[in-house]
Structure formats: structure tokens, C-alpha cells
Amino acid sequence: xxxxxxxxxxxxxxxxxxxxxxxxxxxxxxxxxxxxxxxxxxxxxxxxxxxxxxxxxxxxxxxxxxxxxxxxxxxxxxxxxxxxxxxxxxxxxxxxxxxxxxxxxxxxxxxxxxxxxxxxxxxxxxxxxx
Amino acid sequence: xxxxxxxxxxxxxxxxxxxxxxxxxxxxxxxxxxxxxxxxxxxxxxxxxxxxxxxxxxxxxxxxxxxxxxxxxxxxxxxxxxxxxxxxxxxxxxxxxxxxxxxxxxxxxxxxxxxxxxxxxxxxx
Numbered sequence: 001x002x003x004x005x006x007x008x009x010x011x012x013x014x015x016x017x018x019x020x021x022x023x024x025x026x027x028x029x030x031x032x033x034x035x036x037x038x039x040x041x042x043x044x045x046x047x048x049x050x051x052x053x054x055x056x057x058x059x060x061x062x063x064x065x066x067x068x069x070x071x072x073x074x075x076x077x078x079x080x081x082x083x084x085x086x087x088x089x090x091x092x093x094x095x096x097x098x099x100x101x102x103x104x105x106x107x108x109x110x111x112x113x114x115x116x117x118x119x120x121x122x123x124x125x126x127x128x129x130x
Numbered sequence: 131x132x133x134x135x136x137x138x139x140x141x142x143x144x145x146x147x148x149x150x151x152x153x154x155x156x157x158x159x160x161x162x163x164x165x166x167x168x169x170x171x172x173x174x175x176x177x178x179x180x181x182x183x184x185x186x187x188x189x190x191x192x193x194x195x196x197x198x199x200x201x202x203x204x205x206x207x208x209x210x211x212x213x214x215x216x217x218x219x220x221x222x223x224x225x226x227x228x229x230x231x232x233x234x235x236x237x238x239x240x241x242x243x244x245x246x247x248x249x250x251x252x253x254x255x
Contacts, residue, residue, distance in 0.1 A: 018164030018173070044199065045179030052175055068166070070210070071174035077202035119202065126166075 003027060008034065011057055013068045013126075020050040021090075024057070030094035032058040040085040047088065047117045048077060051106035054090040055121040059102035062094065069123035072101060077119030086111050092121075100125045138180065142187055149188035151219045153180060158213035171210040172217070177245050178205050181235035185221040185249050189231055192223065197251040200230055205247035215239035224248070 005011070008021035019037075026033040034054045039046075056069045088108055095103045101124050108117040142151040162170035182199045189197045211217060218238045225232040230252040237245040 013166050014164055015167050016164035018162075043179070045175045045182075048175035048178065048202075049173050052173070071207055073204070073206045074174065074178065074202055075204050077178075077205075079199050079201065082198060 005061075008053070008057060011060065012053060014053065019053075020046065021053050021057070022087075025089070027061065030058070030062070031092070032061070033089065033091045036088040036090065038087040042084040042086075042088065042116075044079045044082045044117055047084070047108045048074065048119075048121075050088060051090055051092070051108050051117065051119070052121050052123075054092045055102075055104035055106050056123050058092045058094060058104055059123040062097070062102060065102060066100075066123060066125045068126040069102070070126040071121060072124035073103075073120075073122040075120040075122075077117065079117050081110070081114075081116045084110055084116055088116070089113075095120060138183060142184065144188060144191050147192070147222055149184045149191070149221045151180070151184040151187070153217035153219065155213065158215075158217055162213045171212050174205070174207045174245070177207065177211060177237050178202055178247060178249075180217070180219045181205070181221060181233075181237065181245075181247050182249055182251075184219045185233035185235055185251060188221045188223065188233065189251055193226070193231065195231075196254040197231065198254050199249060200252040201250040203232070203248040203250055205245065205249075207245045209239070209242065209244045211237065211239040211244045215244075216241075 022037045059065045092104045092106045103122040139151040161176045221235040
């Protein structure tokens with residue numbers, strides 16, 4: 001898989017504490033894997049936000065994808081572990097596109113590859129895409 | 131029944147089967163820090179977290195159970211929520227069954243509904 005991409009900070013509009021992704025580890029078509037920054041205070045909303053950032057990157061890499069997508073919907077999000085300390089691995093796959101919405105399946109994993117949270121995240125175009 | 135949550139909510143009340151939390155402005159500011167600088171808004175994931183906070187208080191008061199969020203069945207975000215929009219979260223029980231409690235929640239901001247969700251809770255392990 002190619003990783004010939006700039007770091008997440010160069011692609012996302014998030015800065016400072018809102019930027020949860022540290023690196024893009026793999027990318028191929030409709031699949032993207034990222035690693036997060038290391039934190040000792042991962043809560044499930046923060047894991048979901050990191051999953052949304054990964055999904056946003058993936059949607060933005062698609063033809064016609066949003067430059068700065070925003071989360072329009074989350075569905076079937078199962079929280080297996082509500083808290084974690086360390087670095088996360090997030091895998092996202094493009095599930096479907098309808099008009100200006102990109103739905104991605106995201107899986108958030110711990111260092112030992114166990115699943116912490118998984119579900120569907122739908123990105124829509126943001127104000128900067130208008 | 132007034133409930134205090136010094137971190138996230140200025141006020142939380144439960145009446146008529148509806149829990150209502152008024153989000154503290156400083157907390158909303160913290161949630162937005164670095165999120166789309168210049169035009170900050172609360173990330174949808176954190177709005178879902180606020181829904182779960184209020185739903186959890188509803189179940190603690192009404193069912194007497196310490197619960198954890200098991201699943202976000204569905205959550206739709208209709209409009210950006212800025213930290214100064216006056217964020218109010220409401221939650222009500224829609225079903226209690228063998229797999230836990232299902233709660234419907236809304237986020238109101240700037241006088242309109244900005245997000246709606248359905249959450250499922252389970253007994254705390």
C-alpha cells in the first residue's frame with residue numbers, strides 16, 4: 001500500500017489538541033490506516049473523533065471528495081472499551097457514496113490490535129467546500 | 131430533580147421523563163479548541179458524548195442503574211454547533227429491554243435542533 005501522502009496535520013483543518021492523528025500508515029483506494037498521537041486519556045468520544053478524522057481524510061482522498069469534510073452522521077457505533085491509554089490504530093474503508101456524502105466504516109484498535117470502537121461515519125461537505 | 135455536573139454542565143434537571151442539561155460555556159470552548167480554527171464548532175463525536183452524559187444521568191435517576199454507553203445506534207448532525215450557541219441536551223427513555231436501555235437525545239443550539247441521536251446503554255461492568 002502506498003503512503004506517499006503528507007502527514008495528517010497537512011491535510012486536516014484540526015490544530016493543537018484537536019489534531020488526534022499523527023501519521024498515515026497505509027492508503028490504497030478506498031482504504032486508509034492511521035495512527036494517533038499517544039495519550040493517556042482516550043475516552044470513547046475522543047476515539048470516535050479520531051475515527052471521524054480518519055474517515056475525513058479517506059473521503060477527502062476520493063475523487064470529488066471534500067477538502068474539509070464534516071461529520072453528518074454516525075451509525076452502529078459499538079463501544080467495546082470506553083477508555084484507553086496509549087496510541088491507537090484506526091482503519092477506515094469507504095462503504096458507499098451518495099451525492100455529497102461519503103460513508104466509511106472505521107475500526108479503532110489498541111496496540112494489541114483488540115477493537116476498542118467500531119462503526120459507520122458519514123462525512124459531508126464542509127463550509128470550505130461550498 | 132436538579133443535578134450538578136461541575137465539568138460539563140451548568141445545570142441538569144430531570145422532569146416528566148426528560149433529562150435536560152445546559153452545557154457549560156467553558157466546556158464547549160474546551161471541546162472546540164483547535165477544531166476548525168477561525169470558525170470553531172463542536173465535533174459531532176463530542177456532541178454524541180454530551181448526549182450520552184445526559185442519557186446516563188436520566189437512567190441513573192430513573193432506573194437507579196449505573197450504566198455505560200454500549201452503542202450509538204444512529205446520530206445525525208443537522209447544523210454546526212458553535213461554543214457560544216447556548217447548547218442544551220435533552221434525553222428521554224424510549225425502551226427498556228433485555229439488551230439494555232434505549233435513549234433518544236437531541237442537541238439544541240442557537241434556538242434550533244442541531245443533532246438527534248438514539249443511544250443504547252448497558253449495565254456498567
